[in-house]
Amino acid sequence: MxxxxxxxxxxxxxxxxxxxxxxxxxxxxxxxxxxxxxxxxxxxxxSGTWPAVVAIESGSMIPNMNVGDLVFVSAPERYGDFQTWEDGQASGYVKYNDYGDVVIYRPNGADSVNPIIHRALMWVEANQTVMLPLETGHTAEYTAPHAGYITMGDNNPAPDQLSVYREVGGQIEPVKKEWVVGKALFAIPLVGYLPxxxxxxxxxxxxxxxxxxxxxxxxxxxx
Known part of the structure; x- marks a missing residue:
């Protein structure tokens, strides 16, 4: 037995x-x-962050990022300092064919919507008034309600903070550091169609x- x-x-x-x-x-x-x-x-x-990979879902970053690209993400300060477009213009730092880093962030801190993948143009302080670039070559005056990053898709006519985003029920605010998921390291074409x-x-x-x-x-x- x-x-x-x-x-x-x-x-x-x-x-x-x-x-x-x-x-x-x-x-x-x-x-x-x-x-x-x-x-x-x-x-x-x-990567030091999550999600560590994201897929490009729209054409807002064309031609530097395309629909279906799988983007690998890292924490903002990992693998080099995080730089805005203004920082990159001063230092010569280029990422995805333009100055500054491409940031992945949650609009207005909303966890219920997909992160946005756009270039960080500049950092603004609370109540600071700046002139933001438009596709037409003109500028628009903007006063920041709080400190954060001004962001813009390379293929968009205006910065996100001048746009209405229905997923958050209104205008996108300057991106607070705690809303940032990370920065784009590199992208693999087409693989993003899988996720x-x-x-x-x-x-x-x-x-x-x-x-x-x-x-x-x-x-x-x-x-």
Whole structure:
């Protein structure tokens, strides 16, 4: 009795070696989740922020960033000081074919909307009045309600702080430091279409796993 009990595999071993279709699928899903979690942990440790990657969803940064680009993000002060367009113009620092860093931020600090990926133009203090550039070549006077970054898409006609953003129910305010997710390090073209269509990708992967398990199971039965 004790010999048979000693030879009986444990629960983990039974799950690992089970040929039952449901167990096999659950095992594949668990493996995929573990791999994704491991990659996410590495990205967080390297970038120092989260999300560590974001996908470009609009054409506001064309031609320097395009829809479907997968952008790798780092904490603002990691891998060099964070520089605005004004800072970059003075220092010669260029990122994505223009002066200054591209910032990823949550508009008005809203966690319920996707982060915006635009260039940081300048830092303003509370109640400071500045002249902001427009695509027409003119400028517009703006008084900051509080300290923060003025931001603008490279392909947009005006800075974000002169724009109404319906997702936050009004005008975008200067970007406070605590609203900043990070800065853009580099981008990989087209790969960002995967997270933009994550539901469809997940369905396809699950279907492929089911088909694979079915085909392998049938072949083993025939043998």
């Amino acid at each position: 004790s010999d048979r009990a000693a030879k009986k595999p444990g629960v983990i071993e039974q799950i690992r070696t089970s040929k039952h279709p449901a167990v096999s699928i659950a095992r594949d899903i668990a493996w995929a989740v573990a791999v994704v979690a491991g990659i996410a942990l590495v990205l967080f440790l390297v 933009l269509h994550i539901l469809e990708v997940a369905i396809v992967l699950i279907v492929l796993m089911l088909v694979y398990d079915f085909v392998v199971g049938r072949r083993k039965e025939q043998k």
